[in-house]
Amino acid sequence: MNREPLFLEPVFQERIWGGTRLAEQFGYRIPSERTGECWAISAHPNGQTTVKNGPFQGKMLGELWDEHRELFGHFPSDRFPLLTKILDANDDLSVQVHPDDEYARTYENGELGKTECWYVIDCEEDAEIVFGHHARTKKELVEMIENGQWDKLLCRVKVKPGDFFYVPSGTIHALCSGLLILETQQSSDTTYRVYDYDRRDQEGRLRELHLDKAIDVTTVPHVQEKVESAVVQMANATITMFIESEYFTVYRWDVHDQLELEQDKPFMLVSVIAGEGTIATEEGEWEIWKGNHFILPYQFGTFQVKGNVQMIVSHP
Template sequence: MSTLYPFKFKTIYKDKIWGGDKVNTYLHKNFSPLPNCGETWEISGVKSDVSVVENGDLKGKSLADIVEEYRGELVGDKVYAHFGNTFPLLVKFIDANDDLSIQVHPNDELAKKRHNSFGKTEMWYVIQADPGSTLIAGFNQKVDEKIYLEKLNNGQLMDILNREDVNAGDVFFLPAGRVHTIGKGLLIAEIQQTSDITYRIYDFDRVDDHGNKRELHTEEALAALDYNVYPDYKTVYTPAVNEAVNVARCQYFTTNVLQFTQPTNRDYSAFDSFVIHVCVEGAYTLTSNDQSIEVKMGDCILIPATENYVELQTQTGFKILESYIE
């Protein structure tokens, strides 16, 4: 059995009707040209798109293979006991060259009942935002199913949705059930439960190259939606340099923003979990147990649960999203 080490995976590229080219021009990824690259999946245990190791002795192995082989050594004993051979998080970059559909995701209970799947709670970190960019998160007033359907059927859905102005560095936490969409001009890092279940509510009457509208899931969405209104949809946090700032904490993941202008060490010895680094700015060298990996903006690294300490060396500074399960 090979010794575990920090993993980098081959990027999975997704063509989307609303996608653009920022994953190439802004994140500087090299990929076979896609007409509209809307998403890249960087760490995925979704059965239809399982990530493949790109570096080290286990290069070519799938994430599913190494979870099954290494179990708690890779993901943490507590995490493995709960999730088994399914890696529990999915990490994406999303480039919205146009508005995404208005949508909602089911919670664990509904997703299990309908799809034998996990639900989908997620968070967004805005890497780059074109001037005037917005997104939708939640309702702007208390509604119920009847009011919601009236607005939807009368073409007035936008009247009851909460629209937010967006800038780079903004964070949004979206529990399952919250209606949402990513607006045109946004490049986002997304951390979510391992699930690909989306109920599309409205798609702005768009058609594909063949003149076909995308499928809507009006009935499915009714039981999934949280109709309540909340005081804050954008996460309030104070950015800080050379320290970790927590921006999300839930049963599915904890995420910190680490912005450093100098080398630092991270102590993970108290964690019974893997750790994921999503580099959203700058570059650094990650060293663990005398093994080093170069990390730059757009890279995502999976650090096994057995790695208790990592050193982050940098000359240019960096900003990363650090995620794990508590």
């Protein structure tokens, strides 16, 4: 039984729409002023995080999954199933859609599909997202895309800090500028671009679109999944469960002194998004602060969170 959290070293990805808020808000050492993504807990080949502490220090998360499945309760999956990111949308992201498992397995070399969700850590006033579309049939979807009727096609939603959005595969979506988001998703890097504002890359080329596949996988008409948070209020803490889906369950833990919990899942992914404190068991105590990401392994058991700290937590 491993009674030690697995702290992870994030991987950063530069993007045309990225910025510097990952450094400004979390103190990360980012590679450039166009840093768009912090892959915080990831075993995906395109960006693997590395264990920073304990007997597995220096191991990549994918290695740990392959060699020490007991840490994850022998969870029945051929790969680590989830990926946690923080995204700095300094500019609008492309409008995109993701495939489901079956489509991705067939057309993307066995990749997983991509259902995801967003927690708004911070945003500028009047920030918004693209979330869904107005087409009633596939024919109408194709016509609107071919005619460039983006204002007519795309649904836009105003957002504020603390908002949560569930984005199943097949949902047309985009983050817009001024957003800092924590994303929990299936461990997949498959994205089909529908529209990219006719932007050009550093070489002056229009970025590739994937319209045939995007039209194939888009849910028509758009289905708005109903998400109702469940809130448990305690003397010194609040636990909010945002979503319980077939791929992941996601919570926010707000601790204002001390909270005792039981880790009774195969494993839990934890991202500290505000404050600082400690995680304590009978075996030890570990400091945590804003920007930390770690896994509580199988049979971690009873533990206390102490301090003033806010975390986004997920498990499969």
